[in-house]
Amino acid sequence: EDQVTQSPEALRLQEGESSSLNCSYTVSGLRGLFWYRQDPGKGPEFLFTLYSAGEEKEKERLKATLTKKESFLHITAPKPEDSATYLCAVKGATGGFKTIFGAGTRLFVKA
Amino acid sequence: DSGVTQTPKHLITATGQRVTLRCSPRSGDLSVYWYQQSLDQGLQFLIQYYNGEERAKGNILERFSAQQFPDLHSELNLSSLELGDSALYFCASSVPTGTSGPGANVLTFGAGSRLTVL
Numbered sequence: 001e002d003q004v005t006q007s008p009e010a011l012r013l014q015e016g017e018s019s020s021l022n023c024s025y026t027v028s029g030l031r032g033l034f035w036y037r038q039d040p041g042k043g044p045e046f047l048f049t050l051y052s053a054g055e056e057k058e059k060e061r062l063k064a065t066l067t068k069k070e071s072f073l074h075i076t077a078p079k080p081e082d083s084a085t086y087l088c089a090v091k092g093a094t095g096g097f098k099t100i101f102g103a104g105t106r107l108f109v110k111a
Numbered sequence: 112d113s114g115v116t117q118t119p120k121h122l123i124t125a126t127g128q129r130v131t132l133r134c135s136p137r138s139g140d141l142s143v144y145w146y147q148q149s150l151d152q153g154l155q156f157l158i159q160y161y162n163g164e165e166r167a168k169g170n171i172l173e174r175f176s177a178q179q180f181p182d183l184h185s186e187l188n189l190s191s192l193e194l195g196d197s198a199l200y201f202c203a204s205s206v207p208t209g210t211s212g213p214g215a216n217v218l219t220f221g222a223g224s225r226l227t228v229l
Binding site for chain 2: 031032034036041042043044045046049087089091097098099100101102103104
C-alpha cells in the first residue's frame with residue numbers, strides 16, 4: 001500500500017534561516033510526487049510535481065528534490081509569509097487512481 | 112479562486128442527522144475527489160469519480176456515499192452523523208486522464224466545507 005511520511009511535524013525558523021522538510025514515501029510505480037501548501041482553513045494549493053529520481057523544481061524560495069525513497073523541500077531564506085503547512089503526496093501505478101497525502105509539516109517563520 | 116466550488120462553507124448539525132456536501136469541479140475537469148481532514152489527521156482520501164463513474168475508493172465509511180452527476184458536479188452524503196465526523200471536507204478536481212504536461216495528475220482543491228457535529 002502506498003505510504004507517505006513527513007518530518008518534522010512542526011518546524012520553527014527565524015526569518016532568513018534556511019532549512020529542509022522531508023517526505024519519505026513507499027509507492028508501486030511512481031506516477032508523481034507532489035508538494036502542496038495549505039494555509040489555515042483553506043484548501044491545499046499545488047506547488048510542484050516530481051516524476052523521477054534526480055529531478056528538481058524551483059519556485060521563489062522553494063526547491064523540491066526527489067530520490068527513489070525521499071523528497072525534500074528546501075526553503076532558502078524564508079519569510080513570515082512562508083508560514084503554512086506543507087503537504088507531500090504520491091500517486092502510484094497501483095491502488096487505483098488515488099493520491100495519498102502525508103500528515104504535513106507545519107512551518108512557522110518568525111520575523 | 113481555484114475554480115472548484117464547494118457548498119456549504121460551514122455546517123453545524125446534530126448527531127444522527129444527515130447532510131449533503133456539494134462540489135462543482137473546474138471547467139473541463141472530469142475527475143472529482145473527496146478528502147476528509149480532521150484536526151488530528153491529515154488529508155484522508157474518501158472517494159474519486161471520473162466522468163460519472165466511481166474510480167477509486169479509500170477508507171470511506173458505509174454511512175457516507177457520493178455520486179457524480181451528468182453535469183459533473185458531485186455530492187457527498189453523510190448520514191447517521193457522529194461527533195467524530197466533525198472535520199473539513201475537501202473536494203478536488205483534476206484534468207482528464209491521459210493529459211500530459213505540467214498539470215497532469217495535479218489536484219485543484221476547493222475551499223472546503225467545515226462540518227461540526229454537536
